Amino acid sequence: MSADLTELYQQVILDHNKRPRNRGKLPTANRVAHGDNPTCGDQCSVYLRLETVLGQPDRIAEISFDGSGCAISQASASLMTTQVKGKTAPEVQALYKSFHEIVTTGNAPEEISDLAAFAGVHAFPARIKCATLGWHAAIEALKSDPLVTPTTTETHHD
Amino acid sequence: MLDLTKIRADFPILHQQVHGKPLVYLDNAATTQKPRAVIDALVRYYERDNSNVHRGLHALSMRATDAYEGARARVAKFINAADPAEVIFTRGTTESINVVAHSYAARLKPGDVILTTEIEHHSNMVPWQQAAKASGATIRYVPFLGANVEDGLDLAQLDALLTPEVKVFAFTHISNTTGTINPATAFCAKARARGIVTVIDAAQSIGHETIDVQAIGCDFLAFSGHKMCAPTGIGALYGRRALLDTLAPDETGGGMVVTVDYTGARWKPAPERFEAGTPNIADAIGLGAACDYLDTIGRPAIAHHDAALAQLAREKLSVLPGIRILGPRNGEPRGGLVSFAFADIHAHDIVTFADEDGVALRGGHHCNQPLMRKLGLTSTTRASFYLYNTEQEVDALVASMRRTLKFFGVT
Numbered sequence: 001m002s003a004d005l006t007e008l009y010q011q012v013i014l015d016h017n018k019r020p021r022n023r024g025k026l027p028t029a030n031r032v033a034h035g036d037n038p039t040c041g042d043q044c045s046v047y048l049r050l051e052t053v054l055g056q057p058d059r060i061a062e063i064s065f066d067g068s069g070c071a072i073s074q075a076s077a078s079l080m081t082t083q084v085k086g087k088t089a090p091e092v093q094a095l096y097k098s099f100h101e102i103v104t105t106g107n108a109p110e111e112i113s114d115l116a117a118f119a120g121v122h123a124f125p126a127r128i129k130c131a132t133l134g135w136h137a138a139i140e141a142l143k144s145d146p147l148v149t150p151t152t153t154e155t156h157h158d
Numbered sequence: 159m160l161d162l163t164k165i166r167a168d169f170p171i172l173h174q175q176v177h178g179k180p181l182v183y184l185d186n187a188a189t190t191q192k193p194r195a196v197i198d199a200l201v202r203y204y205e206r207d208n209s210n211v212h213r214g215l216h217a218l219s220m221r222a223t224d225a226y227e228g229a230r231a232r233v234a235k236f237i238n239a240a241d242p243a244e245v246i247f248t249r250g251t252t253e254s255i256n257v258v259a260h261s262y263a264a265r266l267k268p269g270d271v272i273l274t275t276e277i278e279h280h281s282n283m284v285p286w287q288q289a290a291k292a293s294g295a296t297i298r299y300v301p302f303l304g305a306n307v308e309d310g311l312d313l314a315q316l317d318a319l320l321t322p323e324v325k326v327f328a329f330t331h332i333s334n335t336t337g338t339i340n341p342a343t344a345f346c347a348k349a350r351a352r353g354i355v356t357v358i359d360a361a362q363s364i365g366h367e368t369i370d371v372q373a374i375g376c377d378f379l380a381f382s383g384h385k386m387c388a389p390t391g392i393g394a395l396y397g398r399r400a401l402l403d404t405l406a407p408d409e410t411g412g413g414m415v416v417t418v419d420y421t422g423a424r425w426k427p428a429p430e431r432f433e434a435g436t437p438n439i440a441d442a443i444g445l446g447a448a449c450d451y452l453d454t455i456g457r458p459a460i461a462h463h464d465a466a467l468a469q470l471a472r473e474k475l476s477v478l479p480g481i482r483i484l485g486p487r488n489g490e491p492r493g494g495l496v497s498f499a500f501a502d503i504h505a506h507d508i509v510t511f512a513d514e515d516g517v518a519l520r521g522g523h524h525c526n527q528p529l530m531r532k533l534g535l536t537s538t539t540r541a542s543f544y545l546y547n548t549e550q551e552v553d554a555l556v557a558s559m560r561r562t563l564k565f566f567g568v569t
């Protein structure tokens with residue numbers, strides 16, 4: 001096994017792939033978005049319950065994801081949910097910026113611990129899209145209009 | 159039996175290492191490698207004969223025209239077309255199907271039916287969906303077998319589907335996703351008896367077996383050069399002469415007109431009618447060279463070799479834990495490819511690991527999203543074989559799969 005490959009498939013990633021965190025639909029969600037990677041067919045839906053403070057969207061109170069795809073995309077979505085919970089939209093954006101830096105350059109800032117597991121992705125440019133799929137869906141969900149009623153229905157186009 | 163040492167020596171690209179391992183190229187259904195003879199034909203053309211065709215009177219233009227039209231005649235012979243004028247050069251299968259679909263879009267009416275199948279590549283599905291939308295015709299699909307979805311098309315339903323409203327029946331010869339071989343000759347006979355025009359997507363059969371359009375009895379046949387040792391950017395549409403001359407051209411411009419005035423133009427007959435503008439001369443010549451190359455080796459021997467490797471791979475892979483193999487079962491006829499999925503490992507992870515072992519595979523939906531959905535899969539891994547592949551390469555494939563399974567803890 002080459003060093004690049006063991007870098008890519010870190011223990012943390014394999015673990016999240018096998019035992020995804022926050023997987024499934026969120027019955028109390030008030031935001032949802034769906035991400036698709038047409039080249040490989042990977043899919044990821046992200047469900048959020050965004051708190052409102054004085055009428056303004058505030059922190060992510062609850063989050064879940066659902067979908068199918070390669071180990072990198074599923075582990076990344078799973079890890080993402082653990083990292084963005086409790087954060088506001090601007091904080092999520094800032095974290096995504098660091099994550100994007102990690103997966104494209106392989107350089108992880110010191111303060112970022114778990115997400116650094118994805119540094120190995122940079123050696124496999126074709127897989128960057130896999131690693132960012134869940135993040136894109138989360139950011140879309142943060143930008144999306146509130147759901148009229150908390151949803152339990154499917155939003156993906158199948 | 160193919161002389162593999164000699165054949166492999168004909169393909170310069172095969173002799174390289176990938177990630178420090180000898181290249182095992184098993185992505186032939188996507189595109190095949192090119193023999194020295196084809197590469198040389200391109201170099202020779204550009205170094206000696208390059209010129210525009212048809213409109214020139216100087217020596218180079220005449221040489222280029224002869225070589226281009228010679229390639230057309232060569233391709234016609236390769237598929238046993240009755241007349242070289244029945245061969246239209248295109249960019250490949252996709253463009254060939256679009257040419258036919260656009261022409262029929264202009265003729266079909268509401269109430270007419272376009273029949274295709276559930277196992278088509280997007281390129282033999284989307285153009286027909288568009289033709290149906292544009293004309294008001296309806297599109298219907300021969301279903302892929304339901305209960306044991308691995309098998310093939312539900313042929314029991316075909317007769318009932320070939321109703322008088324059906325005007326066009328478009329189907330793939332060999333599925334690029336499952337390796338299923340459709341009985342093209344029988345399909346065409348049924349369609350012809352009912353006056354239905356047939357369009358065959360031969361992308362996955364053209365390079366692997368003898369194709370005789372007259373014996374098959376099809377009206378149109380589409381294929382890509384790059385899947386049969388020729389360059390990318392060239393392919394052909396075969397059309398029966400009587401039909402071609404009734405079809406409106408898809409593209410118009412120079413080279414395809416007899417006379418033009420400020421109010422309009424009259425079209426040349428086929429093939430020029432369908433080849434507006436300067437054609438892809440060099441690659442057409444490359445396609446002709448590829449026909450020569452494959453016929454020198456012998457297509458029956460190639461067909462046997464590719465199918466035997468796919469059978470061997472199917473057998474050896476079938477014992478791996480958690481594997482699901484699509485398409486025909488062990489020992490049943492199949493095209494030269496095997497497509498499979500593991501319950502707990504995604505195709506893209508498999509392909510990434512295989513690549514580290516020098517094994518080039520394809521993972522994904524293989525341009526057949528509806529079929530994947532029907533199979534309850536999002537992607538599969540596909541190994542596809544060609545005349546230069548060896549039994550040792552099948553072993554390398556299986557060994558690589560075992561290593562990957564072990565890494566992911568599947569036993």
Ligand SMILES: Cc1ncc(COP(=O)(O)O)c(C=O)c1O
Pocket residue numbers: 187188249250251252253279281282330332333334359361362382
């Ligand atoms: C069955 C089938 N049809 C059509 C195509 C499209 O061929 P091209 O991309 O060369 O136009 C392919 C290529 O993948 C194929 O396998």
